[in-house]
Amino acid sequence: xxxxxxxxxxxxxxxxxxxxxxxxxxxxxxxxxxxxxxxxxxxxxxxxxxxxxxxxxxxxxxxxxxxxxxxxxxxxxxxxxxxxxxxxxxxxxx
Amino acid sequence: xxxxxxxxxxxxxxxxxxxxxxxxxxxxxxxxxxxxxxxxxxxxxxxxxxxxxxxxxxxxxxxxxxxxxxxxxxxxxxxxxxxxxxxxxxxxxxxxxxxxxxxxxxxxxxxxxxxxxxxxxxxxxxxxxxxxxxxxxxxxxxxxxxxxxxxxxxxxxxxxxxxxxxxxxxxxxxxxxxxxxxxxxxxxxxxxxxxxxxxxxxxxxxxxxxxxxxxxxxxxxxxxxxxxxxxxxxxxxxxxxxxxxxxxxxxxxxxxxxxxxxxxxxxxxxxxxxxxxxxxxxxxxxxxxxxxxxxxxxxxxxxxxxxxxxxxxxxxxxxxxxxxxxxxxxxxxxxxxxxxxxxxxxxxxxxxxxxxxxxxxxxxxxxxxxxxxxxxxxxxxxxxxxxxxxxxxxxxxxxxxxxxx
Numbered sequence: 086x087x088x089x090x091x092x093x094x095x096x097x098x099x100x101x102x103x104x105x106x107x108x109x110x111x112x113x114x115x116x117x118x119x120x121x122x123x124x125x126x127x128x129x130x131x132x133x134x135x136x137x138x139x140x141x142x143x144x145x146x147x148x149x150x151x152x153x154x155x156x157x158x159x160x161x162x163x164x165x166x167x168x169x170x171x172x173x174x175x176x177x178x179x
Numbered sequence: 180x181x182x183x184x185x186x187x188x189x190x191x192x193x194x195x196x197x198x199x200x201x202x203x204x205x206x207x208x209x210x211x212x213x214x215x216x217x218x219x220x221x222x223x224x225x226x227x228x229x230x231x232x233x234x235x236x237x238x239x240x241x242x243x244x245x246x247x248x249x250x251x252x253x254x255x256x257x258x259x260x261x262x263x264x265x266x267x268x269x270x271x272x273x274x275x276x277x278x279x280x281x282x283x284x285x286x287x288x289x290x291x292x293x294x295x296x297x298x299x300x301x302x303x304x305x306x307x308x309x310x311x312x313x314x315x316x317x318x319x320x321x322x323x324x325x326x327x328x329x330x331x332x333x334x335x336x337x338x339x340x341x342x343x344x345x346x347x348x349x350x351x352x353x354x355x356x357x358x359x360x361x362x363x364x365x366x367x368x369x370x371x372x373x374x375x376x377x378x379x380x381x382x383x384x385x386x387x388x389x390x391x392x393x394x395x396x397x398x399x400x401x402x403x404x405x406x407x408x409x410x411x412x413x414x415x416x417x418x419x420x421x422x423x424x425x426x427x428x429x430x431x432x433x434x435x436x437x438x439x440x441x442x443x444x445x446x447x448x449x450x451x452x453x454x455x456x457x458x459x460x461x462x463x464x465x466x467x468x469x470x471x472x473x474x475x476x477x478x479x480x481x482x483x484x485x486x487x488x489x490x491x492x493x494x495x496x497x498x499x500x501x502x503x504x505x506x507x508x509x510x511x512x513x514x515x516x517x518x519x520x521x522x523x524x525x526x527x528x529x530x531x532x533x534x535x536x537x538x539x540x541x542x543x544x545x546x547x548x549x550x551x552x553x554x555x556x557x558x559x560x561x562x563x564x565x566x567x568x569x570x571x572x573x574x575x576x577x578x579x580x581x582x583x584x
Contacts, residue, residue, distance in 0.1 A: 123480070124443050127385050143225055143385045144400065147479070 188267025230510025256321025284344025346517030405510020432461020438572030475504020
């Protein structure tokens with residue numbers, strides 16, 4: 086799955102969860118712009134976990150503000166991890 | 180008719196111990212009972228800790244035949260009720276049994292029974308579940324079992340308002356006795372929320388802390404679930420005096436409100452309205468309140484909102500009263516929370532010792548009240564509030580007065 090495909094799938098899941106057309110969402114869209122309060126965000130994260138079969142840690146989840154953070158976080162979670170390694174979600178590259 | 184109502188008996192079973200003496204001793208030590216859960220395998224969870232009653236052997240309290248009818252949450256209710264009744268020294272008469280009320284709170288009822296029954300049919304492919312599943316699961320099972328055991332035939336019912344359940348229950352009981360509808364009430368709540376399915380549901384809501392419960396502290400990461408029960412005996416002052424009963428404290432006021440704001444996000448105005456209503460109901464002057472047992476869940480959202488609500492109600496006096504969350508020690512016991520915390524509040528008034536907020540790391544500017552961090556404090560307090568604010572936006576606040584004879 087390319088980064089582009091993954092981004093489109095993430096946007097598709099968020100669009101479906103928010104009941105808005107996917108074209109209205111870009112990676113730069115913020116959760117605030119989507120009108121997501123914390124409980125709505127929990128619902129979106131649930132939909133993403135189901136779609137990608139991943140588990141998103143609570144505290145990383147709380148840091149999410151933009152769709153781009155979601156795409157980057159999911160990309161890390163679906164990437165093969167080194168044995169014993171744990172990947173954080175939504176963390177900005179340093 | 181409006182009578183003064185006093186508390187003449189208390190009973191508690193919680194992660195802090197199996198009776199009131201153990202509960203109070205550990206509260207005063209600031210000893211948190213939060214630790215790795217043993218009743219549910221949490222290896223697949225984002226959290227592992229809770230506040231469990233353990234070691235706990237139901238057979239030490241009940242005959243095997245009784246246990247067929249008793250989910251864990253109802254067992255706790257009966258155990259707490261037995262202690263409260265024994266503590267009060269009531270001598271039952273036929274008339275008193277007919278005029279006594281029982282009001283209990285529970286959020287999830289017989290959760291562990293229900294979870295096991297559903298696992299039987301869904302996961303294990305069995306064709307039937309235990310025939311006592313329905314009477315064990317019903318949220319009023321605790322109240323009904325207490326009624327059966329003590330032969331109490333007055334008004335008996337259960338309130339389910341999530342985390343405010345037992346404050347609503349105590350408030351109803353208080354008003355029944357105050358108004359003369361009941362001559363005595365046994366009221367409180369019980370909860371046993373540790374089933375795999377229920378914990379999965381809590382995990383999905385993303386409010387449970389991966390470490391411990393640190394109310395009002397910087398570095399707080401969420402709530403910690405707990406189990407247990409507390410029951411209190413409420414009776415009219417004249418009746419208590421006439422029989423020479425020991426009096427713990429007076430219940431003076433009760434207030435309720437609904438946020439009408441959001442199903443899970445707390446508001447400032449709803450809790451403030453409930454606190455004001457409790458103060459008005461008890462004609463309590465603001466400046467007389469010296470302690471608040473906070474709802475204080477330790478979630479990022481609750482604690483700053485509760486701080487703002489306390490400031491909205493008390494103004495400058497908010498800086499002169501102490502606020503602590505004992506959930507840091509016995510966990511958030513949901514439908515039992517108000518009752519367990521009512522006992523903590525009443526004992527604080529009686530002993531002149533305020534239980535601390537345990538697990539406190541450092542102050543959070545958003546929760547800038549005196550939260551009695553980590554160490555109990557001697558303080559003679561005249562009036563205290565105990566707050567409960569539920570998911571669904573339902574708030575219930577009790578006001579108590581120190582008993583000085």
